[in-house]
Amino acid sequence: MTLKIGIDVGGTFTDFLVTREGADPQIFKTLSTPKDPSIGVINGLRDIADSMDPPQTLEELVAGVDTIVHGTTVTTNATLTSNGAKSGLITTDGVRDALEMRRGIREEQYNNRYTNVTPLVPRYLRQGVKGRLDRNGTEVEPLNLDDVRKAIEIFKAEDVQAVSICFMNAFANADHEQQAAELVRAELPDAYLTVSTDLLPSIRFYDRVSTTALNSYVGPILSHYLDQLMGRLGEIGFNGILLIMQSNGGVMSPEIARENAALTLLSGPAAGPGAGLVYARAHDQEKCIVVDMGGTSFEAALVVNSPIMVNEGDIARHRLALPMLGIHTIGAGGGSIGWIDEGGLLRMGPQSAGADPGPVSYQKGGTLPACTDADVVLGYLNPDFFAGGKMQLDVEAARKAIEEHVAKPLGMSIEEAAAGMYRVVCNNMAQGVREITIKRGFDPREFPMVVAGGAGPIHSCLICDELDIPFQIVPRESSILCAVGMLMSDLKHDFVRTFVARFDDMDWPRLQALIEDMRSEGEKLLIEERIGEDRREYFIKLDCRYQKQYHEVSFVVPSEAVANGDGDTIAGLFHAEHNRLYGYSLEDQGTPIEIINVRVQAVGTTDKPVYAEEEHAGPDPSAAQKGERSVYIPERKDFAVVPVYDGHALKRGNRITGPAMIEEVTTAIFVSESFDCVVDKFGSFALFRKDREDLVAGAL
């Protein structure tokens, strides 16, 4: 019996998904242990061992585990709380402040109380050294090794844990950086070292120096954590494969993660989108919107054949120019607090009650009404069956808080105020979905929406109404979607080279050579990760723009097109993508196209759990009905008594007419009056607008 386990360490809970051939996947949750998250991991594994039939010891359990895929937020948390490693930066003389100045931006222009972030490396540890390359990478002045030695002496005296090296124009020539690196390795063998062109050999100095410094900032922390985790797993005899989740939605070996720690910085939600696609495929869809609503934040991502990627992002206002999934996060969750602004408008969030003190109804000291409190008043959350009944919710306290802080100021009833809070938070989330669809040239109505997170499925109908989305899928594993995604992820390694050239004057063989370089680097990593040749794949992307534009469009090109120097095909793809994104192309004007970067993604396919299809049980859901209760029906702006179903008892093919509630231990689903629901072959709840039965024809 071989087990695969996905482990997602979150701020409050560590989620586990256990799969084995021929059995239903199982969900486990245990409290996280932020000081040393590996303890929580072991605790959870112990719970899993205990639940086996017959119960096993930890050692017996892990002996049967062939793969653990692990998502961690240790690097994210270190950055968000400014608790990274003490590091030094060696950079070109004259530009050491780029890291701190961040191109001179103040994100809040009217707010004079808004201050700059603390730099990742303090100024006295940012050392400029002489030596210069020109824009083509040609040496103008040799690297001054004495300057490098001086910097190293300061780092020694200051006892830095990590060193970053980033020089002007190194994207075009890595020589100087490698010379400096050699000295650092010799003199500071124990320091964690990041060389900019090893991590990110692409143009744009600020992006590169910030990304390099981030890698050094979190590298020692991730290394330490991996030591702890691998030590504990080793102690109990784990001998399988351990893989680490990265921000690009792929996984990597711990050895590669150690060197490229920044690849994990935005990996928290990165497993979700790929998992969403698995559930969409049950309906023959290769695309979907994936939303995840937790306690404090709401994440939205788009999948078109594979999750949509972006080439850069920010963390704690620091630039991180590494490929990552294009996940949009807004401050909307169960803990979002409702308040009235000075103009008398109801607002929800971004302040959140968090888990502590939490919403008022948790009775843990919260006094301000949160989204969850509104959900309780509206009947969407069952106060006696929250977390499967482990936690009692206080409806009266929720009503009082809403009355005081929202209903009275707005001159409304408590129910109207709760409905308003519900609507405003759903509207905020709908705007978040617009960010990843309409703003990127996609029509949300054409996508099924996969809904995850404990709080997601009681809000999703209204989000869909707002965006005219006719189809939603709520997986059984909705509350731990990321843990599912970890088991569905492939090994992925991204490479980039800057190659500035015009299409009408292109050195195709040189471009091809760069691609071959990156391909063989990728191949090397995949071989280290024990991926056979038949499981290796390579994808090429170009970042191009019309001449004199400043922003590039990144798009996939077939490898034959580059190999054959087929500029017309590639130009055609660029025009089409530009048109999709911005509503026009300049194909007819004959404007020259420039290439700036070329990218390769090396993918190693992993073994994935196969979901067993459930038996068809017919449309009648009545066996699963466990009662009825009064809930708010947005379409009627009034309450009505609706049937409540036990989600665990619903079977494939069961059809539920909205409005209705479905309850499971870790999640509740509200099927609004506009929707009906059918259980699909994976046991997911497929909600379709009443006039769009065609969308679920296969499942009915």
Add this chain to the structure above:
Amino acid sequence: MSDIDPILLSVYARAFRSITDEMSVSLQQTARSPILCEAKDFVTGIYDGEGNMLEQTENLPILAFSLAPVCKYILEYFGDDIHPGDVIFHNDVFSMGNQNNDVAVYKPIFFEDKLVAWSAAKGHQADIGGAVQGGYNPNAVEVWQEALRIPPVKVYEKGKLRKDVWDLIFANIRLDIVQEDMRAEIGSCTVGERRIIALLEKYGLDSFERHKEALFDATRKMMEAEIATIPNGVYEGSAPVYYDGRHEGSKFTIRVKITVEDNHVTFDYSDTDAETNGFVNGTYTSSASATLLTFLQMVNPDIPHNEGMIHPIDIVIPEGTILNASYPKATTYGNHLCPNNADAIIRALAPVIPDRITAGWNQLLCSLSTGQDDAKNDKYVDIFFMGMKGGSGAMKGTDGYDHIGMIDASGGVLDQDYEMFEQQTPHRLIKHELLCDSAGAGEWRGGLGVETVFEVGSEDTQVVTFGDGDFEPAFGLNGGGEGTLNIIKMTYPDGSEVVPKNKDLILEVPKGTIYYQQAGGGGGYGDPKARPRDLVAAEVRNGVISADVAKSVYGLDKVEAAD
């Protein structure tokens, strides 16, 4: 208010903001000129059928409040001759435009055959005709020496391109990219139009009209509540403007009288000096924008930017003053009078709301270089954003912000990326660093300025300067010290030194010249001796305060020298 759904009101407010943001993204991503896509010198907005502002995304605050007045002017100008599919251009500073180079597009939005709203975008175009490429002509005395005037003109009528009109306009503009960038503005307006119509289809015109009024009301109340916290009274302040670009040693004064009466405020500039006989003149809209953006930094930053916000504020700027030039005076410099205007307002209100104002900000001194990049066989134009941004003023409780530049941008204009700068110009960057001892000292120090050096990479380079802040540094408050001066100087390969005036045009700058610039620090707030000792020591260690200054100004006894 009986027909108002307070929840729907929140929904509208959020939707309006999302629409103008989306218009902004569309414009930024498709524009060519670095002024638009890197510096984001543009604004997008939506307006109701009468031209009242529903929402805007500002990017650069100085443009922020210039669209609505023109919208109202266009309505008056065309009367009932406005149709679906019309696209209207405008830049004319004598019909409410703010700056000649800021060319706006307006698109009327019809629903159920009725004009119900407008979408508009305005960006600083890289050229707009006139005597000098780019528009900054220190020798100009009349508008025609600066720019092509575009009073409201339809470039599309009922959906059909008026090719003759289009060609007439662009026959008078040097750079082809301006056509592309105006197309990008039109595209942005189309994005806004689609979204407004979708909103109307969802909620209906009636609901839209009612709720829009309620939203204006709510915002007005927010602004009134903020004004009411300022004690009633009449407050006066002034600030100098150095050099009109033509008469050496010339100096002018901006004078503002601010009257606060309960929940209403009036800014009266009647005593401001007369207009200049150069291009250093404001227009009503550019000056009023400057007033608003300065005042907005003193109130709750969350107030929505719509018609209701402006309602409790009156701004009086008589025609013929340096802040509101009479026809046909030259005005291209007018936007850059904002820092001076801001100084006057801050000085006036400093004694009244000392906790809510900053000390003086570093003023803008900008340069622009053009020439031929031989290696690429192509012309280049570069506005030297990274060099021009000094520090902001400190306020009680908060240090100034380093290197975010003049108050009219307030951190909205980004530096060129160093490597992109070297790709897009033949110049080579030598230094761009925080400038030690530039921050005005104080319990809360001013923002640091920067020192920037590059080697000129083209022969016969043309360098234009425009700005101020090289005569008087940013002022400190309540015992805080002043910032440092702006400096630009060029050392030619033969060793000679050229110091451009603060509004100047230098021709034939040779290759190999070393260009040197300091953008000064912002003013400090409060007694430097009260600044926490560990903070001063840390800044000495980081080399942004010298050991000498730490000792003599901050009174730090023991100092560890910076490396």
